[in-house]
Every structure is written in C-alpha cells, then in structure tokens.
Amino acid sequence: MMGGLRYHDRKSLSFFVDKGDGESFFESLEKLNKFIKAEWTRQGNKDELYERIGPRVLVILDNASYHKRQDTMEKVEQLLPNIQLCFLPAYSPDFNLIELVWHSCKARWGEYPPSRLYVKSLLPIGYLKESTNFKKS
Numbered sequence: 739m740m741g742g743l744r745y746h747d748r749k750s751l752s753f754f755v756d757k758g759d760g761e762s763f764f765e766s767l768e769k770l771n772k773f774i775k776a777e778w779t780r781q782g783n784k785d786e787l788y789e790r791i792g793p794r795v796l797v798i799l800d801n802a803s804y805h806k807r808q809d810t811m812e813k814v815e816q817l818l819p820n821i822q823l824c825f826l827p828a829y830s831p832d833f834n835l836i837e838l839v840w841h842s843c844k845a846r847w848g849e850y851p852p853s854r855l856y857v858k859s860l861l862p863i864g865y866l867k868e869s870t871n872f873k874k875s
Contacts (some may be wrong), residue, residue, distance in 0.1 A: 760807040771818050798824050
C-alpha cells in the first residue's frame with residue numbers, strides 16, 4: 739500500500755502495490771504519474787507541456803531495498819522526470835506515517851491478518867482511490 743497527501747488542497751491518493759519488488763514499485767510510480775498527468779490535462783493544460791512545467795510529485799520513501807535499486811532509480815530519473823524520490827533517514831519509523839497505519843492494522847487484526855486480496859478490495863475504485871476528506875488547518 740502506498741499513499742500520499744497533496745499539500746495545497748489536502749487531496750489524498752492511495753494505491754496498492756502488488757509485490758514488494760523493483761518492477762512493481764516502478765509500475766506503481768508510472769501509474770501515479772499517469773494519474774497526475776491526466777488530472778493536470780483535464781484542468782486545461784497541454785499534454786505535451788507536462789514534463790516541462792507540470793506538477794512535481796515528491797515521493798517520500800523508507801529504505802526498502804527495492805525502493806533504492808539503482809536500475810529503478812535510473813528509470814525514474816529518465817522516464818518519470820515529474821517524480822522525485824526522497825528517502826527517509828534509516829531506522830526512522832517515527833517519520834514514516836504509514837507505520838501508524840500498519841500499527842493500527844496489526845492491533846485490529848492481531849495474529850491473523852486478512853489476505854492481500856481483501857486489503858486490495860478495500861480500495862473501491864481499483865488501483866487509485868481519491869478522497870478529499872482532509873480539511874485544511
């Protein structure tokens with residue numbers, strides 16, 4: 739599971755990563771980029787200008803080995819210039835907000851977590867789920 743929160747309007751996005759490997763991670767970033775690009779062009783912007791003046795997406799990551807694979811990082815730099823990867827310091831779960839989610843899930847599900855298929859089904863729109871229920875403070 740990956741998720742994000744856009745700063746200026748508090749729009750959240752969440753999506754499911756099928757496997758914890760470099761290929762699935764890169765595919766997830768491609769889908770995120772495609773989603774952001776489509777949203778940008780629906781606002782009346784020209785598709786061909788996206789890479790030059792479109793929004794930049796800062797993806798904050800932990801230090802999972804598949805996040806830091808050299809080939810994956812090079813592909814992101816070459817093929818997804820609007821995506822910028824930022825890594826948290828090693829061993830810093832307090833900075834990683836998803837750890838709070840996992841803590842709550844583990845407390846709720848205990849020793850018998852649900853299947854990946856069930857967790858994926860919680861995202862009703864499929865791959866990307868949008869919500870705008872975060873209020874500006």
